[in-house]
Amino acid sequence: MTVRTPFGLILLLWGAGLGAAAQYGKVSVIFDLLPGAYPDAGAAVGWIVSLVGFVGILFGVVAGLVVARIRYRRALLWALWMGAAVSALQAALPPLPVMLLLRVAEGASHLAIVVAAPTLIAQLSAPRDRGLTLTLWGTFFGVAFAVLAFAGRPLALSFGLPALFLAHGLYMALSALILTNRLRALPEEGAQPDFSVPQVVKDHGRIYRSPHLVAPAAGWLFYTFSFVSILTVLPPYLDPGLRAPVMTAMPLLSILVSMTLGVLLLRRLSGVQVVMAGFALSALCMVWLWLMPGAPLACLALAGALGLIQGASFAAVPQLNQTAATQAQANGTMAQMGNLGNTLGTPMMAFALAQAGYAALPVLAGAAFVAGFAVHLLLGALRRRT
Structure with a gap:
């Protein structure tokens, strides 16, 4: 599809991936600090970390099917804005049940990004460059965790947990704003099957x-x-x-x-x-x-x-x-x-x-x-x- 790889745009999509990885990492690097925010939660505080992963286990394939239907640019931008809004709400450190619901929503945002972004990278890259661009994409988790360990945890220790959540929300919003102007929709590939529970089950099997x-x-x-x-x-x-x-x-x-x-x-x-x-x-x-x-x-x-x-x-x-x-x-x-x-x-x-x-x-x-x-x-x- 592409003769020349737009490496600047590829880097921006990789940057969106860093934001998605931070949806995991921002909580992991401050896990020992969470009991201070939720002193009565006990072992339930662990769900703040793990719920994003459980959403992925349950709905990973569904995310691939949904993103293909609503289109990749639209899905990515929606997910980034949703991630920004969720982080902003998390900065208020709401009651634990609300925080857990926000983590479920964040899991949906995370899935949409990690499906749409590499699909866009593959389609935008020239065939000879796909090894490079998708290998770059594959580093997004490791790089994001390293950055959060280096800068995210000190930010939370110095200014409190809300500062880390707000910084992540601002990053997601900035990514959405930049990609809105830079990213064009991929050409349509024809109609997708109707989205229904029986069709999703059938698609899983296929x-x-x-x-x-x-x-x-x-x-x-x-x-x-x-x-x-x-x-x-x-x-x-x-x-x-x-x-x-x-x-x-x-x-x-x-x-x-x-x-x-x-x-x-x-x-x-x-x-x-x-x-x-x-x-x-x-x-x-x-x-x-x-x-x-x-x-x-x-x-x-x-x-x-x-x-x-x-x-x-x-x-x-x-x-x-x-x-x-x-x-x-x-x-x-x-x-x-x-x-x-x-x-x-x-x-x-x-x-x-x-x-x-x-x-x-x-x-x-x-x-x-x-x-x-x-x-x-x-x-x-x-x-x-x-």
Whole structure:
């Protein structure tokens, strides 16, 4: 569709993704401060963090279907304005039930952004640049969390929780204003089926039976299951003197490898091939960590291998799905599986560690990486057959 890639506009769409990631991260980085705002909430305060993820699990595919029907530019701008309004309301620190309802609304906003923005990036990018632009998109979570840890938490500590929510709301509103003027609607692709509960159920079945639509999400499930859980449970097993630098370097190295080696590989290999290479190398790193528990170089090698999976998974979406509508469906399925992996990974890893000790970490994570490789192998065979 596009001969020349509008890199300035791509960066703006990536910036919108940073705002979407901050819908998670702004609460995560101040989680220990929330009991001060809600002293009687007890364990229920955890729902302030997790509700956005549960919305993604339940409605990820639905978001892909809805965004394709209401169009990508409209969905993205609506989601940004909604996100800005929700953050402004959160700044008032309303009663807990109201805050939880606002987090549900924020989950809907988040889903629309993470479906519409990468679909727009894929459609606006020249084919030769999609590996670069979608790999850039794949960094949005890591970059946003790093920024929030560096600047967002200090802002909340210095000026209170409302300041962080207001800053996020202003960022979302500014993104919406800029993109309103810069972003044009994609050409229509023809009428979409009527939106109804039976049609949504039918579409779910169609998507999950398609080896083209489901492939990026299938691998993404095992990546998200492992990545967050490893970063969460690994620190106690590292040398205390090296713990902080290794844990700081791991997500940064993952992004660096994704944007350098990952982009170079995507010029020669398909996204699925790069993802499979990342899973294979990650599994080997878990063997290394099994033989040498907590080895810093093994941790860094693992982070680099995971970086290959990160960007190439998004690059695989337009390679396997040619139209904007099918790309939106694939991105919605990725959102659903990503939220499921994030939600299940840490509790399952923590339970396994409690039962079996350190050995559970390389075994469980290694099994997830092997499963990610195997599911891509299977789906590739199904695509060749059809």
